[in-house]
Amino acid sequence: DADVTQTPRNRITxxxxxxxxxxxxxxxxxxxxxxxxxxxxxxxxIYYSFDVKDINKGEISDGYSVSRQAQAKFxxxxxxxxxxxTALYFCATSATGQxxxxxxxxxxxxxxxx
Amino acid sequence: DQQVKxxxxxxxxxxxxxxxxxxxxxxxxxxxxxWYKKYPAEGPTFLISISSIKDKNExxxxxxxxxxxxKHLSLHIVPSQxxxxxxxxxxxxxxxxxxxxxxIFGQGTTLQVKP
Numbered sequence: 001d002a003d004v005t006q007t008p009r010n011r012i013t014x015x016x017x018x019x020x021x022x023x024x025x026x027x028x029x030x031x032x033x034x035x036x037x038x039x040x041x042x043x044x045x046i047y048y049s050f051d052v053k054d055i056n057k058g059e060i061s062d063g064y065s066v067s068r069q070a071q072a073k074f075x076x077x078x079x080x081x082x083x084x085x086t087a088l089y090f091c092a093t094s095a096t097g098q099x100x101x102x103x104x105x106x107x108x109x110x111x112x113x114x
Numbered sequence: 115d116q117q118v119k120x121x122x123x124x125x126x127x128x129x130x131x132x133x134x135x136x137x138x139x140x141x142x143x144x145x146x147x148x149w150y151k152k153y154p155a156e157g158p159t160f161l162i163s164i165s166s167i168k169d170k171n172e173x174x175x176x177x178x179x180x181x182x183x184x185k186h187l188s189l190h191i192v193p194s195q196x197x198x199x200x201x202x203x204x205x206x207x208x209x210x211x212x213x214x215x216x217x218i219f220g221q222g223t224t225l226q227v228k229p
Contacts, residue, residue, distance in 0.1 A: 004157070031215050040123070042203060042221035043158070050215065058216075090157055094215050102148060103217065105157030 003027045006091050006106035013081050013113055021076045021109050023091030031094045032074035033103065034058075034066060036087040043090065049074055050096070081113040117141045118206050120220035128228050133191040135223050137204030140185065144206040148217065149178060149189050152201040161202075162189070194227045201225075 004025045013019050023032065034046040035058075045058030047066040055066060063085060067075045078085055088110050092103040119138045127133045137147075145166040150158035164171040164178045164187065171178050177190045191198055204220040 033216075035219070040221055042118075042120070043205075043219035045216065045218070048216055092157075096215070102160035102163065103150075103158075105150075105159070107155065107157050 002107065004091055004093055004104050004106040006089075006109050008109060009107065010110045011112070013111070015082055015113055017081050019078045019081055019111070021078075021089055021091075021111070023074045023076070023106060025072050025091075025093045025104070027093050027095070027104055028071075029093035029095045029104070030071060031096060032068065033092040033094075034064075034074070034076045035090045035092065036060070037090060037108075038087050046076065046089075078111075078113075081111075083113045086111060086113045115140075116221070117144075118204055118218050118220040120202075120204055120223050122223050123221070124224045124226070126226045126228065127194050129196055130193045133189075133194045133198065133225055133227065135189040135191075135202050135204075135225065137187045137189075137220055138185060139187075139206050141206070141208065141218075142185070143208045144218075146207040147178070147180060147187050148205045148207070149176075150203040150205060150219075152203065152222070158201075158203055191225075194225075196227050196229050199225055199227045 007022045033048040035043040049068045065077045090108050091106040094103050148163040149161040151161045152158040162176050180187045201222045201224050203222045205217040
């Protein structure tokens, strides 16, 4: 099984619908992140959480919300999806004080809003 | 405002030759830099990193150079192999500010290595 699992892998939804993207990890990492990838813009940070009780906005949090249900689970919600939220979404984890440093990414969720 | 910039969207090189991918940053507080590699349908994976106290870090075929005065880093791949064909992301972190762990990524450069 993958260390960082994202569900669903692909999703098509209609404008105005609520949708939740889920992320779970078996790395035992305390930190989790949600990024979106758009052509020409790279990876942009939506929200991040350094522990279960810590939630922070990233560069582009408008239109999104998150929930850190447990250390291993971090969900991203689009309360009312709009077409410009069509993107590839990645969840990532890291560990505080990790010597080697670096994120572990999930395989991504491709979201299309029509 | 893009704090980490990769101005070349794509790069094509011949197998066996050197690939040089460039990255510029604007925030002088960044003190740790990383390169990630991404294949289609997969998440990015960590490739190599460098601390701002160094100007070079080497790992096999991959070397990252950091020029702090120019706020510029580059990734050299020698020799390039077809399996290196992927999207490469540059990322930066400001570990000294207490925000460590919140990486800022560039736009990515798509490398194609031709056999």
